[in-house]
Amino acid sequence: MSKKPKQIKFKLEGFNNLTKTLSFNIYDICYAKTEQQAYIEYIDDAYRAERLTEILSNVAEIIGANILNIARQDYEPQGASVTMLISEESLAFERLSNAQAPGPLPDAIVAHLDKSHLTVHTYPESHPDNGISTFRADIDVSTCGRISPLKALNYLIHSFDSDIVIMDYRVRGFTRDKTGRKHYIDHKINSIQNYLAKDTKARYQMIDVNVYQEKIFHTKMMLKAFDLDNYLFELQVSDLSSLKRDKIEKRLRREMMEIFYAQNIPNF
Template sequence: MKLYGFNNLTKALSFNIYDVCYAKTPREQRDYIDYIDEQYNSERLTNILLTLTNMIGAKVLNVSRQDYDPQGASVTILIAEQSMVPVAGETQVAHLDKSHVTVHTYPEYHPETFLATFRVDIDVATCGEITPLSTLDYLISSFDSDIITMDYRVRGFTRDLSGKKLFMDHKMTSIQDYISDEILHRYDTVDLNVYSANLFHTKMMIKEVDLQNYLFKTDLYELSPAVRLSIMENLRREMIEIFSGRNIY
């Protein structure tokens, strides 16, 4: 596709994951916080975003990160399509050419059901030829995701050599087309797309729930069948409501 000047289209991907667990006793709650600090600290999140940046062929201009107490973190990376070297003698505080990648984490806790839900939000905004959809398999595999919601939008327009406006520079039907069959097989998946606005939405919920993976240093078989059933019901209700985006129970 021959363009006049350069590609002005902006592609924005919002990737949200929810990690749900069961933490009843004070010990389990402490273990949960330790788990969050280990799995979602700013250093690990930065490494994930740097890998993502490398995958889409962008250049890192600046990295800012912060850990929070008792848990949670934020990372922001400014990126450009090409390497940008400051002119000798100039002072620059920050330089954003076209794009950025950010991640934020949000812990939530429900004292009555003893459910802990941790949300990770990743936003990738690029301009030009860079398309962040190719990183979805990597992002999904990098986190222990029970529910995933994704939004992708192409905004603005660019022009070809004849001056004709182009509002899309790549074929797009569904976000699912950019996710491997192996991953899709593990989730129930729903699309909601507005093609006239180049707006695409996909949400996913894990199919099989292995209760042991949601307990902290507690053997599944130490719990009675009735307790196991109750925990499973609470976990499923939490996931269904997050997946549906409304209170159901």
């Protein structure tokens, strides 16, 4: 039987002033050569402010936070934003854990926390020439105190159609214990990957870039499996010639690699 990882425990002098921030981008890639506007309207409607608010509300519950305030907005011609202010639940401490283990998966906006917040912004976009459309969601979960955003990772990744996920986690500031000693982190972490479920890790190619002494952790993920039918909007592979299929697949793979490696790649 594997042992549970030990958590760092110390008696604080006053409030836990550590700020823990999880920021990540989720990308959904699609080919819609002649129906790009229809795709943009479809994905924009699928992730309207109302649905984003529901997702963030569930995140607040997962990390043990009270929602104090919500602001949300759908934009024209597309895009949406939600912001929440949150606070720690007064009775949640016994069930809160920052241990390096995956958080819950989903069952099937902007909100405010007390000194903490959740935000999400969406960016549907397309290229008129090559038929590629990309939907991006930027999500930030920033907490102050004991609660950590890492337990919400699995839920968030599964709440979107995620071809590529790029995540950053950073702990800022310090908190003092009773002896006056400063603590710059209050939980053990080697990698963001330790907070992902096994099936999630199995589905993605992943790369870590961590700066441990600065409490900075970076992980990016790209879906391993590639089924062209999953990337076509109002089009089927059977409708395409083999030459056309190859061209579309190359465009899609190139788009994914450019986002994953954050650089433009020559035609191949």
